[in-house]
Amino acid sequence: MTSPTSPQHPADPRTPTTPDLRRRLLLGGAAGAGLLTAAGWPAVAGAAQRPAAEARLTSATSRLGNPFTLGVASGEPTADGVVLWTRLAPSPYAVDGRGGMPDRDVPVEWELAQDEGFRRVVRSGRTYAVSQLGHSVHVELTGLPAGREFFYRFRLAGAGGEISPVGVTRTAPAATSYGRPLTMAFASCAQYEHGWFTAYRRLAEEEPDVVLFLGDYVYEYEANDYVSPSGNNVRDHMGPETRTLADYRLRHAQYKADPDLQAAHAVAPWIVTWDDHEVENNYADLIAEDQEPYPTPEEFTARRAAAYQAYYENMPLRAAARPRGADVQLYRRLSWGALADFHVLDTRQYRDDQPGGDTFPTTGPERDQPQRSITGATQEKWLLDGMQSSAATWNVIAQQVMFHEHDYVPGLDRGFNPDSWDGYTANRQRLLDGFARRGVENPVVLSGDVHKHYAADLARFADDQGSAPVGVELVCTSITSGGDGGDTYATRDSELADNPDLKLANNQRGYVVTRLDRHELRADFRVLERVSQPGSAASTRASFVVEAGRPGLQEA
Known part of the structure; x- marks a missing residue:
């Protein structure tokens, strides 16, 4: 394996060019960009009048090599807009974190089209890859028609400039429209060292309308600090444990350069x-x-x-999420027409310290103290008020850690994860009470973090499992974290026996695909046989349906 300080990418047995991102795209990756050049690139207004200094800069950057090694992405879809993203990095593994770019802003052109051949361009413009932001590009578009699919790409400004791969994005339906059924995939936990990102490739092949990513997009450890339970890692992290801006930029670049992750970003807008x-x-x-x-x-x-x-620089986020020092406004709400409201939480930035010294598993009275919070009071009120006022059929809470009470100790003894909502039980109870008292329509909690698939009914009171659920929780396993895993019967049966709200427990890698319409939500828990080698197929381990107006999981 490659040394963690090596500027070279670890050997990758996969095809170096990105395959089809969607069936309607002719080619992906560098090959697709080259093909599309033949269709031409409209001249940007005022190009002939660019200052001579900018022309020299454009000429200089064009000699650096392909600057789009980290691919493209889109995100934050609304009924009239979306964010387009790329980051210039001709040398993505440069140890200074600058990606081989000069210490100055660089002009970049972009296009948005109705067709993959870019013959029906609906928007185009020019912006800058900002040096202060790692030469990232965030184009915030508004005024687009609702419920439409678009193709987008970038180019270094100037004649002969390099062209990026093509991405697919879409706007949400209009506020009063249900649109067609929504296919939404969600995923979490992609430890680069623990496996190949094949699950991202399989997720892209599902052709979702939108992807929700629930945390642990990159991992901070230096090489082999966090070893897979299998006993060895299949790839190495570059550089030291991430502590500086240069460290985090390099780590994001190493992940973003992976072609399977690039495929998942290019196929649909992400909400992260x-x-x-x-x-x-x-x-x-x-x-x-x-x-x-x-x-x-x-x-x-x-x-x-x-x-x-570094997170903002590498994600398709709006300028409203640009950090102010060590603070970011990340919790937010996005609507998918009248069908769904996505309430996106931040359970890290405002939480109290974990109880019991963060010892796993934990018990004791500290976790039940009423003042303890994982969301903070402001975010808690924002969430409950927003869900109460929502007119959507589905209220989807996109968040990080396990929500339902989960006993990890087999038998009569009990033990809980202090880093999850089990370390903040009063905060959770206020939300469950709010679901019931405020008449929240169809609450669905999405979670990640634990590297396992779980599906659970949410009882209002943990000790009253016989009561009707007030909502459901769907927990996705990891993309790679934990290595290959497996469907171990002893572990699975023990968890199901000790947690009567559970309907599924599975320790394989994968993701979840949900399909929502006005009448029901269907969740397919997708799994891979292995991630220690690339190319594994995906299969459905279990499927559940939730009927609108009738909280509770039904096995499909």
């Missing part, structure tokens, strides 16, 4: 949130997992600020 590993394992607000390396509070604050900036 983070968990802990985007900064450091199990941090809580400004409290590090281990305080010893941080003699002063300012040192961990600086690390969080660097991580948050």
Whole structure:
């Protein structure tokens, strides 16, 4: 395996060019970009009048090589707009985190079209890859027609400039429209060292309308600090444990350069949130997992600020999510017409420290203290008020860690994960009470983090399992974290026996695909046989249906 400090990418047995991102795309990756050049690129207004200094800069950057090594992405879909993203990095593994780019802003052109051949261009323009933001590009579009699919691409400004791969995006339906049924996939936890990103490729092949990512997009460890349960890692992280802005930029670049991840980004708009590993394992607000390396509070604050900036630079987020030092407004609400409201949470930035010294499993009264919060009071009120006022059929809470009470100790003894909502039981109870008292329509909690598939009914009171559920929770396993895993009967049966709200427990890698319409939500839990080698097929381990107006999981 490649040394963690090597500037070279680890050997990749997969085809170097990206295959079909959708069946309607002729080619993907660099090949697709080259094909589309023949269709021409409209001249940008005022190009002939560009200052001579900018022309020299364009000429200089064109000699750097392909700057689109990290692919393209889109996100934050609304009824009239979307965010288009790329980041220029002709040398993505440069140890200074600058991706081989000069220390100046670089002009970039973009196009949005109705067809993959870019013959019906509906928008085009020019912006800048901003040096201060890692030469990332965030194009926020508004005024687009609702419920439409578009194709987009970027090019270095100037004649002969490199052209990016093509991405597919879409706008949400109009506020009062249900549109066609929504296919939404969600995923989490992609530890680069633990496996190949084949699950991202299989997710892309599902051709979802939108992808929700629930945290642990990158991991912070240096090579072999976090070893897969199989006993060995199949790939190595580059560089040290991430602490500086350069470290985090390099780590994001290593992940983003993976062709399977690029395919998943290019196939649909993403709605993202983070968990802990985007900064450091199990941090809580400004409290590090281990305080010893941080003699002063300012040192961990600086690390969080660097991580948050790199996250913004590498995600298709709006300018409203640009960090202000170590603070980011990440929780937000997006609507998919009258069909669904997505309430996207941040359960890291405002939480109290984990109870019991963050010892797993934990018991004891601290986790039940009424003042403890995983969301913070402001976000909690925002969530409950927004769900109460929602007119959508489905209220989808996109968040990070397991919500339902989950006993991890087999038999009569009990033990809980202090890093999940089980460490903040009063906060959870206020939400469950709110679902019932405020008449929230069809609440569905989406979670990640635990590297297993789970499906659970949500009882209002954990000790009253016989009562009608007030909602459901769907938990996706990891893309790679934990290695190959397996469907172990002993572990599965023990968890199901000790947690009567559970309908599924599975320890394989994969993702979840949901299909929503006005009448029901169907969830297919997709699994891969292995991630220790690339190319594994995906299959459906279990499927569940939730009927609108009737909370509770029914096996499909």
